[in-house]
Amino acid sequence: MKIKGMVETEVVTDVVCDICQLTTRAESGGFQFGTLQAHWGYGTRHDGEHYELHLCEGCFFQAIANLKQERRSLGLFSDDEPTVGDDFGLVAKDDFFGDNTGS
Secondary structure (H helix, E strand, O other): OOOOOOOOOOOOOOOEOOOOOOEOEOOOOOEOOEEEEEEOOOOOOOOOOEEEEEEOHHHHHHHHHHHHHHHHHHOOOOOOOOOOOOOOOOOOOOOOOOOOOOO
C-alpha cells in the first residue's frame, strides 16, 4: 500500500559570492564557486571556530593573486625569495568530470 503525503525539504536555491554578492549560478544551471574554509582546533587563538566563504570565479582568483603577492612580499628582503608560480594551490588540471585520481 502506498501512502502519499507532502514533505517539505530544504534545498539550496542560490550560492552568492561572499565578496561581490553576485550569484555563482552557471549558464548550465548549476553553481560554480570556490570555497575558502577553516576549522580551528585546540590550542589555536581561534579554537572551535569554523569559517566558510563561497567565492565566484573572479573573486576566487583575485584572492589567489592577493595570496601570491603576500607570499612574494614576505620574502622580499630574504636571500632565498619564495617563488610563486601560476599553479599556486592548483591540485588538478583538465579534470572536467572530477574524476582525476592523479597528483
